[in-house]
Amino acid sequence: VTNGSLKQTEVKTRTIRDTDHKSLVLKGENSARLVAVHLQSPDSHHEVKINLSLYKSQSLSHQPVTLGIAGTNYYLSVTGDYSNPVLQLEVESPENLKSINSEEMYRFIFYKSGEDFSS
Secondary structure, eight states, rough: OOOOOEEEEEEEEEEBBBBOEEEEEEEEEESOEEEEEEOOGGGGBBOOOOEEEEEEEEEESSSEEEEEETTTTTTEEEOOTSSSEEEEEEOOOGGSSSOOGGGGGGOOOOEESSOOOTT
């Protein structure tokens, strides 16, 4: 976890598929979850788009990002400790994630590695 403040610089919308070309679909209303499924063309509108929010970073090798489901206030977060992390969807205001100043909000930060931060 990084100390200090992170400022959002850009938001890109992407689709994500796994190695089997399954699409992510949002299931459930009261306890939302992401499920990877094979979609046929008529059902492709169910595929969620991910808002990849980039944050200004001093690191050249890891880009801090948040991952939100486009059109919702659902964001991926990680709770628990290093030996037992839990990936979950949480409701959070996009305004609260424009600047991350508290240790508590770092649960929404993931680190994108690689040289091409544009994709």
